[in-house]
Every structure is written in structure tokens, then in C-alpha cells.
Amino acid sequence: MKRVVIGVVGIVLLVGLFSFTWLSGDHSFEISKNINIFATLYRELNTHYVDELSSEELIGDGIDAMLKSLDPYAAYISEADIEDYRTATTGEYGGIGAIVGKRRNANTVIMPYVGYPAHSAGLKIGDEILKIDNQNLEGKSSIEISELLKGQPGSDIELTIKRYGIEKPFDVSLTRSKITIDNVMYYGMYDETTGFIKLSDFTTDAGSEVKNALDSLKSAGATKIILDLRDNPGGLLDEAVKVANVFVEQGKEVVSTKGKMASWNKTYSTPYPTADNDIPLAVLTSRSTASAAEIVSGVVQDYDRGILVGTRTFGKGLVQATRPLPYNSQLKITTAKYYIPSGRCIQAIDYSHRNEDGSVGEIPDSLKVAFKTSKGRTVYDGGGIEPDLSVEPRKFSNLLYNMVSQNLIFDYATEYAFVHPEISAPRAFNLSDEEYSDFVTWVDGKEFNLSSQMDDAIVALEKMAKKEKYYDGMKPAIEKLKIKVGTLKENYLETFKDDIKFMLEEEIISRYYFHTGMMEASLDHDPTVIQAAQLLADSKAYSKILNQ
Structure with missing residues (x-):
């Protein structure tokens, strides 16, 4: 062979x-x-x-x-990976319609998609999948589990489920269907006049989904719109053009591409009459807003069509195309760079050196080139899109992330949902102080490691002090520091009560209202959304940014 x-x-x-x-x-x-x-x-x-x-x-x-x-985006797609690639670009696959992952090394339902087989069959967040078609899953990876769950629409599949509160495992029969993951994962009214649209991808129909969401929100009374592109990795270029077209009038340049071969030098303009060229608009960006999402953000800024709120975007302005290779494999190759209407290139100057999260680092002023928006505002290239109003996302302590990574928040929400058949609407739900005290008692009965970066720093300091022969002189100070950190950890559940309650509430809400409920519940606690809504509500401040 x-x-x-x-x-x-x-x-x-x-x-x-x-x-x-x-x-x-x-x-x-x-x-x-x-x-x-x-x-x-x-x-x-x-x-x-x-x-x-x-x-x-x-x-x-x-x-x-x-x-x-060559660059971080060129890739070889083998025949075995071609279906996953199609799923990523189309948002469609055959399966049960659920996110499944590892929790305490068990294959666990993380999130069923509403209206698809897993949800219709009554699978719940926290359910453990023990077998698929009577095949034991012990030792199988998440990728292997995913492949077993996928299949032709219309094909049958049987899962053996272990559920909290039910003593014996039971079987659930499902029929796989065509799963289409929506690009607009949520839209709704933030307040009486402000509509909110969360766009998570740019796969097929992203433009029409945004337009439909906008029309629905305007019918509900929205006179201002927040378009959330945070953590959106991008996708299809044509859909970026269509999403921009929702807010930008027909015939406007959206993006041009320039490559080594003349055939890749193209200009893309808005092809249809706009859905709304006047409604005040705030676009939310983050360090993970990339590619097609950056095009839309940049177009909104270059035409002074709205304001950008959040953090500098990722800085991916390279165009990829697929080329056929033998044996049903493909090459995804970088063929050109994106340029938005002002002439700026989205691509980071140096894509080989980035922050730990992959985003653009600090760019020296000497490397930036100034460009002008349609109203004469100065904007710069050099990597990604800089927002008009910088707002850092809400940050949590590493101790809280340790609680999350050890599944304490997840497990408690599962147990809470078993005891409480229903809760109030997402934005109305709050854990009472008594319920939080119950959680504290519950945590006290669990074994977990509440370590922190401070512990690691102290250990590193001790090692360095011993290596450099000055440990004896520093030992009293180090011991005092250990005591302070220990006290902080002992009082952690009270010190960070607000942050822990927020995480708990979101996780509990997911058990009843799934993705949309979590998204809706987070709005009132999201500093970027709050700042954007306040700016949209202040027409003078909004206008001042666009005309400065």
C-alpha cells in the first residue's frame, strides 16, 4: 500500500x-x-x-x-477534513443539533439548538452520553464523538443518556436532520428604542438574517441599532458585502482586493437598495473581530455610517481562496489583501507577532499611515480597526475562571435546574442572597483547587530567591504574602460575590432559555453594550464623534 x-x-x-x-x-x-x-x-x-x-x-x-x-491562514484540507470545512463555510451539517463536549471527562451535552432533534427529543444541558448506537464511548475524543453524532439527514441514531437526578441510564432515539446554524444568534430590544443584533458568523444568508432582524426590531419600535460583531471570526466575503449593504446605500464600494495575479484585483460594491441608511448605528468590536467582520466594521467607520465601540479588531485582511488538489483534497491559499473604502488595509503589518489571544499588539506611530473617512475624520491602518470609543470588556479574576474550568458553576446550574422546574424571564432572573448562601455551602462540600496566578508568582519568587541566595532575607516577607493570598482565597466567595453570581445566573438561565436566554441576560451587565446604548441615546455626542 x-x-x-x-x-x-x-x-x-x-x-x-x-x-x-x-x-x-x-x-x-x-x-x-x-x-x-x-x-x-x-x-x-x-x-x-x-x-x-x-x-x-x-x-x-x-x-x-x-x-x-507563509502566513497563518494558508492550509491544506485533506479529503477527511473536507466536510468540516464545508460546515464552517456554510453553517450546515447533518446531525442532532447540539454542542457536545467534555465535562469531568464525560461526554456531555453543552447546548442543544432549539428546534432541532436533540432539543425536540428532550435532551438537557448536563446530560452525559454514555453510548451511541450501543457503542461505548469510553476513551473516545470529542472529535470522534462528533463524527459519530453526525450523519445523513433522515438517518436514525440512539443515545444512551445518564441524567442528574435519574438513577438509571436511559435510551433516546433521534432522527438526524439538516442542521443550519444561524448567523444571527440573537436579536431583541435592549430598551424601548434600542435594538440589539448579535451576528456571530458570516456563512450563507448572513446578510438576509441581519436584514430580517433589523426589520423585526424596527417593527418592535427600535429607532437605534447595536450590531454586535465581537468575537465574530468572519467568513464569506459576499456575505460581508450584503451585511454592509443593510446599512449602506446601493452602489457604494465595500472592499477591494489586490493580489499578485490581476484576476484577484476586484472591487465589491453594495448591490441592492439599502434596508436603512439613516438609523443611528453602533457596531461593537473586540480583539477577536476578524476578516469579514472587520470589513463591515471598517465600512461603517469609513462612511461615517455609525460609531464603533469596543477594542481594536484582530487585523486579518488576507483573502483566502480554495484550489482543487488530487484525491478530493483542497488548498486554502492566500491570494490577496483586503482594502476598505478609505484605502486602509485591514491586515496587521506583522502577523507573525501577536498578543497571546492572537490580536494585534501595540503598533508604533511611525508604522501607521493616516487615511480619511467620508467626512474627513482621520483613521489609521497598521492592523485591524480602531474603535471610535474604546471600552474594555468585563474582566474576571483567575480564581473565578478556575471555578469555571473545574465545572463548579456548570454542575451547580444542572442541580439547580433539577430542583427548580422554572424561573423568571432571563433579564428578570436573579439569585437571592439566600440562594447564593446555598451555593457557598454547596462549594464547601466539594473538593477543588482554588489556585491562582498569585500562587504561581509566589512559587516563582521563592525559586528565584533561593537560586540567587537571598531567600533567607526575603523569607518573612514571602510568608506574609502567602498568608495574605490565603486569606483572599478563603474570603473569595464573598469578595467576588457579584462576579460569581453573574456567572451562576447566566449558566442557570441557559438550562431554561438556552443560547438566546444567556445572550439576553448578559446585556444589562455588559459594559460595551451599556456604553454603546448610552452614546446612541445622546444624539449630540453621537453626532460629535461622526463629525469631529
């Missing part, structure tokens, strides 16, 4: 050599020489290496390394 694979690789390489005849002589020779070296190297490895080699794995690693050296 391996010799057959090698032969196929050789044929593919040979075909590649003949395809280079249009290049200049020197360039063609360099390519031919290096491909010959690669093929010979692999043949020698396969013949003489001490262990058996996996052709697919080894060559796949070589391809990945080659593409990684």
Missing part, C-alpha cells in the same frame, strides 16, 4: 513539474530541483528509516510546515 502511495506522490510531483513550463527558465529549474530533492529525500526515508512511516502523516506534516511558513 505504501509503495502505491509513493507512486501516486511521484506522479503528482511529475505533473507539477510539467506545469511550471510557463515560468522563467531559472525559476522553473529551482522549483524542479527542490521538488526532486523532496521526492528523493522521502524515498530514502521510506527505504532506510528504522521504523515504518505513515506516508499520509509525514507528507501532511511537511505540507503543513510549508504553508505555516
Whole structure:
């Protein structure tokens, strides 16, 4: 089998050599020489290496390394991964309609999608899946579980479920369906006159979903709109144009692309009459707002169509296209860069050096170039889109994240939902002080590690002090610091009561109202949403930003 694979690789390489005849002589020779070296190297490895080699794995690693050296977005999509790629670009797949992941190493229903088989069959958040079609899942990865759950729409599947409060596992029969993940994951009224739209992706129909949400909100009395693009990774370029078109009049340039080949030099303009070119608009951005989401953000800013509130966007302005490869595989290759109407390029100047979260770091003023919006406001390139009003997201202590990662919040919400058949509407629900005290008592009975970065810092300080031979002099101060940190941790549940209650309430709400309920409940506690709503409500301040 391996010799057959090698032969196929050789044929593919040979075909590649003949395809280079249009290049200049020197360039063609360099390519031919290096491909010959690669093929010979692999043949020698396969013949003489001490262990058996996996052709697919080894060559796949070589391809990945080659593409990684170019930019972070070029990728090889194997035949095995092609369906996942289609799901990512279309938002559609065949399955049960639920997010399933690991909780305490158990395969757990994290979120069923309302109206799809998992939800219709009564699966609940917190349910553990023990078997799929009588196949034991012990030791299987989340990816393997996902593959087992997916299948042709109309095909049957049986799950063995373990549920909190029910002693014995039970079977649930479902029929897979075509799952279409909405781009607009939530829309509703923030207050009496402000509509809120959360756009999470740019897959097929994103533009029409935003337009429908806008029309519905205006019918409900919205005279101002907040469009939330935070953490939106982007997607289809055509859908970015259509989303921009919802708020920008027909015939306006949205984005242009410029690449090495003339065929990639294109300009995209709004193709349809706009849904609303006048309604006051605030677009929310974050460090994870990327690609198509940055195009829409930049268009709104460049045409002074609305205000941007939040943090600088990710800075991904590279265009990817897919090219067919042998054996049903594909190459996702970077072909051009995005330029928004002011002439700015969204792409970060240096995409190889970023913050830990992948976002653009500080950009020296000397590397920025100034551009003008339609009303003459000065804006800059250099990486991503800078908001008109900077607002940092709500931050939580690392101790709280430790509680979340150890599933304390998740498990308590599951138990709470078992005891309470119903709760009030999402924005009205609040845990009482008595209920919070019950949670504190519940936590006291659990074994968990409430560690923190402060503990790590103290350990590092001790090691350094001992290494540098000044530990004896610092020991009293270090011991006092340990005591202070210990006291903080002992009083943690009271000190950070508001933050913990917020997390608990969101998780509990998800048990009754799912994604939409969590989104709705978060609005009143979200500093970026609050700032945007206040600015929209102040017409003078809103107008001043757009005309400064």
C-alpha cells in the first residue's frame, strides 16, 4: 500500500513539474530541483528509516510546515477534513443539533439548538452520553464523538443518556436532520428604542438574517441599532458585502482586493437598495473581530455610517481562496489583501507577532499611515480597526475562571435546574442572597483547587530567591504574602460575590432559555453594550464623534 502511495506522490510531483513550463527558465529549474530533492529525500526515508512511516502523516506534516511558513491562514484540507470545512463555510451539517463536549471527562451535552432533534427529543444541558448506537464511548475524543453524532439527514441514531437526578441510564432515539446554524444568534430590544443584533458568523444568508432582524426590531419600535460583531471570526466575503449593504446605500464600494495575479484585483460594491441608511448605528468590536467582520466594521467607520465601540479588531485582511488538489483534497491559499473604502488595509503589518489571544499588539506611530473617512475624520491602518470609543470588556479574576474550568458553576446550574422546574424571564432572573448562601455551602462540600496566578508568582519568587541566595532575607516577607493570598482565597466567595453570581445566573438561565436566554441576560451587565446604548441615546455626542 505504501509503495502505491509513493507512486501516486511521484506522479503528482511529475505533473507539477510539467506545469511550471510557463515560468522563467531559472525559476522553473529551482522549483524542479527542490521538488526532486523532496521526492528523493522521502524515498530514502521510506527505504532506510528504522521504523515504518505513515506516508499520509509525514507528507501532511511537511505540507503543513510549508504553508505555516507563509502566513497563518494558508492550509491544506485533506479529503477527511473536507466536510468540516464545508460546515464552517456554510453553517450546515447533518446531525442532532447540539454542542457536545467534555465535562469531568464525560461526554456531555453543552447546548442543544432549539428546534432541532436533540432539543425536540428532550435532551438537557448536563446530560452525559454514555453510548451511541450501543457503542461505548469510553476513551473516545470529542472529535470522534462528533463524527459519530453526525450523519445523513433522515438517518436514525440512539443515545444512551445518564441524567442528574435519574438513577438509571436511559435510551433516546433521534432522527438526524439538516442542521443550519444561524448567523444571527440573537436579536431583541435592549430598551424601548434600542435594538440589539448579535451576528456571530458570516456563512450563507448572513446578510438576509441581519436584514430580517433589523426589520423585526424596527417593527418592535427600535429607532437605534447595536450590531454586535465581537468575537465574530468572519467568513464569506459576499456575505460581508450584503451585511454592509443593510446599512449602506446601493452602489457604494465595500472592499477591494489586490493580489499578485490581476484576476484577484476586484472591487465589491453594495448591490441592492439599502434596508436603512439613516438609523443611528453602533457596531461593537473586540480583539477577536476578524476578516469579514472587520470589513463591515471598517465600512461603517469609513462612511461615517455609525460609531464603533469596543477594542481594536484582530487585523486579518488576507483573502483566502480554495484550489482543487488530487484525491478530493483542497488548498486554502492566500491570494490577496483586503482594502476598505478609505484605502486602509485591514491586515496587521506583522502577523507573525501577536498578543497571546492572537490580536494585534501595540503598533508604533511611525508604522501607521493616516487615511480619511467620508467626512474627513482621520483613521489609521497598521492592523485591524480602531474603535471610535474604546471600552474594555468585563474582566474576571483567575480564581473565578478556575471555578469555571473545574465545572463548579456548570454542575451547580444542572442541580439547580433539577430542583427548580422554572424561573423568571432571563433579564428578570436573579439569585437571592439566600440562594447564593446555598451555593457557598454547596462549594464547601466539594473538593477543588482554588489556585491562582498569585500562587504561581509566589512559587516563582521563592525559586528565584533561593537560586540567587537571598531567600533567607526575603523569607518573612514571602510568608506574609502567602498568608495574605490565603486569606483572599478563603474570603473569595464573598469578595467576588457579584462576579460569581453573574456567572451562576447566566449558566442557570441557559438550562431554561438556552443560547438566546444567556445572550439576553448578559446585556444589562455588559459594559460595551451599556456604553454603546448610552452614546446612541445622546444624539449630540453621537453626532460629535461622526463629525469631529
